[in-house]
Amino acid sequence: MSRRYSKGSKPLIRCDFGKSSLATSRSVLSPPSLWLLIHSFLLMAASDEIGQPLQFDVEHTIFVAVGTDVHDSETTLIWAVQNFAGKKFCVLHVHQPAHLVVAQKNEEPSSNTPKEHVAKAFEEPEKQKPSELLNQYVFILAKLGVQARKVWTETNSVEKGIVEIIAQYSIKWLVMGLDAERYNLKTSKIAFYVCQQAPICCHIWLVCRGRLIFSREGRIGRFNPSLRQTSEIGLDQSNHLRLDFVDAQQKEYASDRSQGLVDPKHSNNEAIGTSRTRLLLRNEVHSLESSRVEEVKKRKMMEEILETGKKLAEQMNKKRDKLSKELYDVEEQKLFLERKASEYRCEVKELEKKMFDAVGLLVSFKEKRDKLQIEHEEAKNKLRLLKNMLKMEPTCFHSVEMPTFSFMEIIEATRNFDPSWKIGEGRHGSVYKGHLRHVDVALKMLPSYGSHSQSTFQYEIEVLSRVRHPNLVTIIGACPESRLIVYENLKNGSLEEHLSCKDRYRPLPWQIRIRVAADICSALIFLHYNEPCIVHGDIKPSKILLDANFVAKLGGLGISRLIPRECLEIGRFTPESDVYSLGVTFLRMLTGRAASGIVKDVKRALENDKIGAVLDSSAGDWPRDLAEQLALVALRCCAKEKSDRPDLVSELCSVLEPMRSIASATFSGSKQHSRVPAHFTCPIFQEMMKDPLIAADGFTYEADAIKGWFKSGHDTSPMTNLKLEHCNLVPNYALLNAIQEWQQQL
Numbered sequence: 168m169s170r171r172y173s174k175g176s177k178p179l180i181r182c183d184f185g186k187s188s189l190a191t192s193r194s195v196l197s198p199p200s201l202w203l204l205i206h207s208f209l210l211m212a213a214s215d216e217i218g219q220p221l222q223f224d225v226e227h228t229i230f231v232a233v234g235t236d237v238h239d240s241e242t243t244l245i246w247a248v249q250n251f252a253g254k255k256f257c258v259l260h261v262h263q264p265a266h267l268v269v270a271q272k273n274e275e276p277s278s279n280t281p282k283e284h285v286a287k288a289f290e291e292p293e294k295q296k297p298s299e300l301l302n303q304y305v306f307i308l309a310k311l312g313v314q315a316r317k318v319w320t321e322t323n324s325v326e327k328g329i330v331e332i333i334a335q336y337s338i339k340w341l342v343m344g345l346d347a348e349r350y351n352l353k354t355s356k357i358a359f360y361v362c363q364q365a366p367i368c369c370h371i372w373l374v375c376r377g378r379l380i381f382s383r384e385g386r387i388g389r390f391n392p393s394l395r396q397t398s399e400i401g402l403d404q405s406n407h408l409r410l411d412f413v414d415a416q417q418k419e420y421a422s423d424r425s426q427g428l429v430d431p432k433h434s435n436n437e438a439i440g441t442s443r444t445r446l447l448l449r450n451e452v453h454s455l456e457s458s459r460v461e462e463v464k465k466r467k468m469m470e471e472i473l474e475t476g477k478k479l480a481e482q483m484n485k486k487r488d489k490l491s492k493e494l495y496d497v498e499e500q501k502l503f504l505e506r507k508a509s510e511y512r513c514e515v516k517e518l519e520k521k522m523f524d525a526v527g528l529l530v531s532f533k534e535k536r537d538k539l540q541i542e543h544e545e546a547k548n549k550l551r552l553l554k555n556m557l558k559m560e561p562t563c564f565h566s567v568e569m570p571t572f573s574f575m576e577i578i579e580a581t582r583n584f585d586p587s588w589k590i591g592e593g594r595h596g597s598v599y600k601g602h603l604r605h606v607d608v609a610l611k612m613l614p615s616y617g618s619h620s621q622s623t624f625q626y627e628i629e630v631l632s633r634v635r636h637p638n639l640v641t642i643i644g645a646c647p648e649s650r651l652i653v654y655e656n657l658k659n660g661s662l663e664e665h666l667s668c669k670d671r672y673r674p675l676p677w678q679i680r681i682r683v684a685a686d687i688c689s690a691l692i693f694l695h696y697n698e699p700c701i702v703h704g705d706i707k708p709s710k711i712l713l714d715a716n717f718v719a720k721l722g723g724l725g726i727s728r729l730i731p732r733e734c735l736e737i738g739r740f741t742p743e744s745d746v747y748s749l750g751v752t753f754l755r756m757l758t759g760r761a762a763s764g765i766v767k768d769v770k771r772a773l774e775n776d777k778i779g780a781v782l783d784s785s786a787g788d789w790p791r792d793l794a795e796q797l798a799l800v801a802l803r804c805c806a807k808e809k810s811d812r813p814d815l816v817s818e819l820c821s822v823l824e825p826m827r828s829i830a831s832a833t834f835s836g837s838k839q840h841s842r843v844p845a846h847f848t849c850p851i852f853q854e855m856m857k858d859p860l861i862a863a864d865g866f867t868y869e870a871d872a873i874k875g876w877f878k879s880g881h882d883t884s885p886m887t888n889l890k891l892e893h894c895n896l897v898p899n900y901a902l903l904n905a906i907q908e909w910q911q912q913l
């Protein structure tokens with residue numbers, strides 16, 4: 168802000184909101200005042216109208232002329248605020264800068280004089296003075312709830328400065344202070360000068376200690392302030408001030424007057440003033456009432472605001488309580504979740520540990536498995552080696568349990584080879600029945616000539632005794648010293664005997680013949696698919712034996728190995744040669760004829776579609792299709808080329824098994840050959856059981872048979888030859904019931 172001033176020039180009038188400090192307030196402020204105070208302060212800080220064209224709403228703005236003594240002028244301001252409620256206010260000040268005061272006392276200012284230097288030195292701090300001063304006043308007004316503007320000028324004459332401002336802004340309402348205690352010529356001089364020189368449109372009130380001392384009415388318009396205590400002041404016709412004194416000030420003022428400070432001519436107007444005073448008092452009462460109503464309204468409004476504030480505070484409190492509760496809940500939840508998280512962490516750790524343990528276990532199991540696999544492989548190799556050794560050294564096998572009988576036992580069992588006990592006569596020896604160790608047996612004596620030693624014979628028998636199948640005649644034991652093999656005794660003779668109707672034997676019906684064919688096929692499959700393959704080498708009807716139920720069992724197993732080669736008529740034995748022999752046997756069952764030329768005859772019959780002509784009529788009425796089927800597979804078995812012969816499983820068994828089913832269904836009605844279920848017969852006696860007992864090997868035997876077996880010193884299974892865990896016997900009531908029911912149905 169530049170200061171453009173020189174002596175004699177028109178003073179520059181300034182108006183702004185200035186800058187002030189709240190620190191000047193030492194009193195405690197009420198909230199609305201504080202708000203206004205802050206607002207004013209902000210306005211003061213934010214606005215500066217210096218240099219701007221000033222705009223005043225002069226009709227409604229009360230200008231209050233204030234001096235440098237804030238304490239004195241404060242009462243004037245308070246008076247103005249109290250008496251002009253609702254009006255706008257502006258503080259007015261004429262600043263007398265120190266250098267001007269100094270300059271005023273010199274005739275001609277010289278830029279080179281020391282005084283001018285002194286004045287310039289004062290100039291800078293002086294710049295701030297009026298603004299700071301007026302800010303104090305603005306602040307006082309703000310405390311009173313009034314927002315005020317400010318205007319000031321710098322000049323060496325206060326009264327002239329005031330008059331110039333009045334003129335410049337066409338001020339209508341001006342309040343000035345009069346200090347009654349220090350009332351002197353100077354102050355009165357200013358007041359008088361202003362009252363005399365101010366434009367006549369301006370209404371001026373002179374106030375002393377908060378009381379109105381003078382008032383000079385303006386000529387334009389009329390303004391009725393709510394004067395609380397007034398003395399009417401007026402200009403008389405000669406433009407002098409007209410005074411009314413009130414209260415104690417009257418005396419002081421009278422004293423002043425007596426001292427020549429006031430024109431005595433003016434005291435004659437007291438009578439007129441009294442009536443005016445009454446009128447003004449009424450106005451003041453009215454004004455006070457309005458103020459009171461206004462204050463009540465304000466108070467009510469404030470109360471409402473407070474009430475709203477209270478409610479707001481309550482709501483906020485409730486919200487705060489709710490949020491506090493939620494916060495508490497959230498914290499609880501957080502603690503709970505933290506607890507859970509820590510539990511889960513522990514669980515995860517435990518699970519991880521378990522997982523590691525499990526992985527460790529798995530690794531150890533894998534290692535064990537690998538070790539066992541290695542051991543298994545080693546055991547297999549050992550077994551293989553052992554087998555090879557056994558083949559090379561049959562004597563090593565002696566320790567394996569297989570019943571061996573002494574010759575004395577054989578003599579006893581056969582009643583010294585009683586001729587009446589001879590049941591068969593083969594090319595290589597006779598067959599006797601016997602009763603050996605309480606078991607019915609068939610004993611085949613092999614020729615004693617040949618190269619096989621006793622140990623080789625025993626080894627061969629032991630190997631063969633382990634080959635077990637329902638359609639193979641079971642080897643019970645041997646008598647190596649007499650080269651005798653003990654078989655199970657099959658009561659219904661051989662197929663050969665039935666075909667030739669030898670002695671008591673009669674022709675078998677075609678159904679049994681088909682069943683026999685299927686049984687033998689099954690036995691041969693078992694032998695050929697054994698590891699290693701077992702070649703029978705001598706399949707023929709005399710080797711096919713029938714048990715009590717006409718179940719066919721292939722006998723003579725191993726004979727071909729036990730008989731020296733040079734004694735055999737045929738050369739090499741192969742699985743294919745077994746198939747060939749089987750085919751011839753089937754053809755014999757079909758035709759009942761001898762083997763010689765049978766293949767050619769059946770072939771021709773089939774070609775001539777005259778199968779019936781070659782069929783054995785003693786077997787009953789062969790179903791043509793079944794007979795043809797059997798003939799066809801039999802002829803294939805007898806093919807000259809080995810490779811043309813059928814596979815036992817896929818080509819032979821697949822034909823015979825369906826035929827067996829048809830034959831069994833057709834044969835079920837026949838009483839003569841009514842088949843006893845195999846599980847009803849005792850494996851030792853080969854007869855239907857009357858008192859079945861279960862042994863430790865799981866098989867059921869007739870009571871007399873198994874007890875006799877144990878009595879004769881056996882502790883092995885008659886079926887498996889393996890040692891029994893114990894010799895206890897348990898009645899098989901379920902089987903007994905089944906047998907009895909079956910017998911009743913017959």
Ligand SMILES: Nc1ncnc2c1ncn2[C@@H]1O[C@H](COP(=O)(O)OP(=O)(O)OP(=O)(O)O)[C@@H](O)[C@H]1O
Nearest residue numbers: 590591592593594595598609654655656657661709
């Ligand atoms: N385990 C047995 N049970 C009942 N009878 C049997 C038994 N073994 C053989 N036979 C009877 O003895 C007869 C002759 O049997 P064997 O084994 O000697 O037949 P083979 O073929 O005539 O003799 P080989 O093999 O010496 O030529 C049979 O036809 C059969 O009647």
